[in-house]
Amino acid sequence: MLTGNMEGIGFTLALGTLRVLAFIYDLLTFPVYVLLQRPWQQRQQARKIKGFVVSVESDGSKKGDVAIEMKDFTNRFVDTPSTINNNNYKAQPITQDTKSITYRSTMQPGPLHIALLREKVDTMVKMMDFVSKKYPNKRCLGTREILGEDDETQANGKVFKKFNMGEYRWKTYSEVNMLASNFGKGLRELGCKPKENVVIFAETRAEWMIAAHGLFKQGIPLVTIYATLGEEAIAHGINQTEVTTVVTSYELMPKFKKVLAMTPKVKTLIYMEDQLKQLEKTGYREDIQIISFTDVLKKGKVSSCENCPPTTNDTAIIMYTSGSTGVPKGVVILHKNLIATLKTFCDATDIYEQDLMIGFLPLAHVFELLVETVCLCAGVPIGYSSALTMIDSSSKIKKGTKGDASVLRPTCMTSVPLILDRISKTIQDRVSKSSDLKKLIFKFSYDYKSKWMRRGYETPMINRLIFGPVRQLMGGNIRLVISGGAPLSPETHEQINNCLCVTILQGYGLTETTSCACVQDFNDKSYGRVGGPCTICEIKIINWEDGNYRVTDKPYPRGEILVGGENVSAGYYKMPDKTDEDFFEADGKRWFKTGDVGEVHDDGVVTIIDRKKDLVKLQAGEYVSLGKVESQLKTCPLVDNICVYGESSKQYCVALVVPSQPILMELAVKIGLGEKTFEELCEDPEMEKAVMNELAEHGKRGKLEKFEIPHAVKLVAEVWSPDMGLVTAAFKLKRKDIQDKYQCDLRRMYAS
Template sequence: MKLKEDMNPLLLQVFRSVVWVYSVITFLPWYLLSGAGANLDRARRVKARSVSGRPAGPYRATNHEDGSQQKLVSSLHPGVDTLDKVMEHGAARFPERNCLGTREVLSEEDELQPNGKVFKKFLSGDGRTFKKDNHLCSTPPIRVILGEYQWMSYEETYQAAVCFGSGLAALGQRPQCNIAIFCETRAEWMIAAQACFIYNFPLVTLYSTLGGAAIAHGLNETEITHIITSKDLLHSRLKDILLEVPRLQHIIVVDSKPTSWPGFPRGIMVHNMDAVQELGSRPDNMAVARRRPVPSDIAVIMYTSGSTGIPKGVMISHSNIIAGVTGMAERIPDLEYTDTYIGYLPLAHVLELSAEMVCISHGCCIGYSSPQTLADQSTKIKKGSKGDTSVLKPTLMAAVPEIMDRIYKNVMTKVEEMSSVQRTLFVLAYNYKMEQITKGYKTPLCDSLVFRKVRSLLGGHMRVLLSGGAPLSAATQRFMNICLCCPVGQGYGLTETCGAGTISEMWDYSTGRVGAPLICSEITLKDWEEGGYYSTDKPHPRGEIVIGGPNVTMGYYKNEVKNREDFFVDSNGQRWFCTGDIGEFHPDGCLKIIDRKKDLVKLQAGEYVSLGKVEAMLKNCPFVDNICAYANSDQSYVIGFVVPNQKQLMALAEQRGLRGSWEEICNNPDMERDVLHIITEAALSAKLERFEIPRKIRLSAEPWTPETGLVTDAFKLKRKELKSHYQEDIERMYGGK
């Protein structure tokens, strides 16, 4: 995707000539010093081959050195075969190294919005004095000030986990009896998880955005007596359903204040995490022998956020996670203790948990954040203050496409607002770098002069970005590679495979693909007749993706019917999982996701429409922040629900002379018609078929967030909930009303 240059042709030719001269002068030294030839060889090599020689596979990674078939690997360090040993290994090798970091909150402010809503804003600072009404005060009234990161070393983290686990045992928690954690991503989450791994308490993870019925279902199904949570979630989500969880006896709150918790049902005791750690540190409790886990023991029962129906609990053994972590770590070049990772995705999601375990296994620092405080422009960061990336300056980060798409659109909007000369310089540098990186070259001059500000959005030191959870558009991936000056590894995996399946290699700058199988897994393609996908298809074998290996989990908790549908064991004793995703293998062994069984709808005239494909193509339109395509099989056309980009839509409304609130603009039929026209043009440019293009749309003034229940915590669309939410609009757009 080249960006268009708009500038005086003569001036443009001068710039191009300067770039050409610079390229000629620097070609030889940079070719010799940058290892461009080796990078190209790596990018072009065959990364996986079919073990059987058949087009269907199974495909397995090839060895970097000699191209031979890679044996499946399930262990990262000798003897480290359970998760408690991963933390022990880190504490033994890097005892004084920073492990878990949290920004100190010094004070807070509530900001009243024009619509009457109140939002908390965070201000980074050092606690200096401020003036209000000409009177000095030590902190600005009701304003949140975020300080520096406060760190726990590996040894301190390990000891805190041991004490907490001992305290839980003193409160009656028993080995191989489930314990739940219902908490936001923070250092205490990881300490609690490590405690459970050390004492062999299977950890039940629940998303903080699940509804009350789903939370109660997970707690009752796993027979929970102890739960770890935060003060906010206890009062906002848990308290209302406590009577629906009759086995619950102990609630452990990770916040240090308050110390007493009145108003809870009889029989339920509420404790502070600090108090439980203190209880566990008593000599008589520490002296009690603990039962260590074995690799086949359940480490985590992870309830998926689920795009449909009641969430399912996935049973993940210690050996499953170790295998997944081993595969992921192999794809991150030069991973070592000097790296700093920023954690902000839900730890109840397998991508974040696995990424942080990768870091702990290599002695990296993990600094905690949230989507609302991640960058200087984040919603809870006061203008002029520093977001978490600016303070932490991370080198590693995992992200979902929703967040990357947001960064991409924000930067491109600012590019559109530049003067003609500035915009053309940016575009010229963008296109020049795109050509250079595809040849294996680096562009230090462009990086320092043109892309430095964009790179600073994530702290300026990022060297590897890992994208997962959903497909990443080619435009966004290319933008991240170029403007953030670091490779983006797009990965593919599921909770049922510990998040591990494939990750693209960091020197492979192709887009739209998810890379070759990891060294812990192998992939085969199963024909899907209904959708017309076969392993004999030309030029690429296609079919349902089936993943096998030691990272494939033990199945769904108390759900034998789904286990028989989705999992199977082959004659060699290896477990396999049928993903429901459709993929194709390219000649170099890389996988591309092209469809999903559940996303395929057959229209009245017999045409098949891939809703996911339509959405992926249209999300690149500047007017679209999010989109859900929908089709009824008894109808002849596709419709869509669109969360529009507020800045673009308000500018369009101003051009049309329309005035009103955001809701009124979104509900205006003329705006729907205009946006539909723009989306149709974008769809035609993306070469969608006529029957795939939405014929009618509904603009939504309400953004879709996990809190609204319309998307998962990984920002995947919940089609069932979206259909219910927009049922009246569906009937209207299909002529029922």
């Protein structure tokens, strides 16, 4: 008892000391920080209106007026974006019996946007020519050299192959442009023709970008297929687009020993070489021509073929979706779609010539492709990496050597929420295993930083002393993370912002809208929102009666999101019925029905609150948003991944949970099951009950309703990866595939 009291007294003294030190520090530094940081400017920028109402459609199909409230005026009507520049505007619809509201950005085009317009850049070919003339001798694309592969014995006696890594080797802008031209001409020498599709099926790397621009220069549509897709999905994309030539990599070539049997029209395989190994060409279909990437470049270098540049309305990419709701669909993206998104990304992202980007997300996803293209436009070098070599502790990095991030020291990167969730949980895990004093210091520092950040201040001393070691995980220089692909939970957003000392810009878009719809403002310090409308498109909110979402809802309009503008794709490849169902023309624009449900705040910023396909109506009539519940429960330290399932004939939902192994083992010790293996714990009913209780408590803290919290769980020992076909390359759940695989477990949970 005395020991407990002493510990409590020590804790109180330590906390009191920290508060006194912080108070003295604030007194001494506050005037300096006020002068240097000018927080009022940041607060003013954060409060500014990001979107305003341009039209309101009533139930009588008439265009309603739009009121813009101003501090000194009321009922002032506007109809042009040029008049919406005052930070005190608040967009409000006049008509209350409305069925849709349309919003437009208040942001002005930036210098890069204007430069692209001035230079009449309307295709990806003109973009590459423009930047190669602007930055001819600047570093462009970098690949880290692999010097060798060594055996490394682990603590358990097992031996693994590890890379002996060198430095990054760089190609300049003029070299990349020349190599792209040579690759395109080399394809022509191999029989490829303009307007005839060619597939790129490869991991993210410099050769991927060079090959893509080579195709663009010859007016050859690029078909992208995720490197993580299964054989049947690969064959589907190849057969539907009727390609005869596939560009792939050394690592993925073995897949074609089976895929070629399902793709009779393929005649040529071009592979990007491995740095250490030679390709063994046996075991492939006998009539297949196999040629290296380097040999194609050599053919193009001596070719007399001329470039065959596309027009702005030509197809640039047929990009296959990740297939989260069924068979992957080929989205037809025109050059004008890509350039439109490029312009708006240039407006929204604060990327400068002095920056350095690390590229690792799939280039087969339009989000990564466009962000990297923004970097090219801004003269920012891109160094390529992978999950196997990114950080010092990555699986292929030799002990005592540096990962890619430590060598490259990037300042900006892209990410998806699942990766950020895992970083967040790693931080939580490290803190939980530290001493009580370190936990106290960390929590005090975190709360201290959060308080001053909300006021518009930076905390350089805290950043250096407390969060500096965490920043070193990604090289120590990261300042900007652009997140897309799925909603990012507010808790993860805030924690990564604080602990990595970065700004996370969250965006919203779909492949069908060329990854563009909304982007968070750089000065917006709120969490859980995806930003205002982008500069080249409009956002329309329409009533969704089945889900009980209406634009007349209070306090904010809610409904299905429609996106209209030059970024909206031409439709789905060879799927006219599906194209007509999801796309339409109105008001001189092309529109896409996203199926996502959003609400628009007074400052014109959008929050994604639901998805039509994720909504389940339970037996008692309550609606459960599966995505919303998953997003909240995924922040629980116990959860590595989760899929919530509900049936309309049942009164509750259930969940399949991929648990975090170390946290589950800790919980097992607490409940007396510490002697069991991880796999045994995942099959133990007592463990399932304990996890379910933890999720229920976490859900209550996250303000989930009782009917939203799963009443039964099944623990899944295997981690869901894109290779298994249960999540997409962007780590979104493939619900149908998951439900099919675990059908017996779902039935058991409901039966119990």
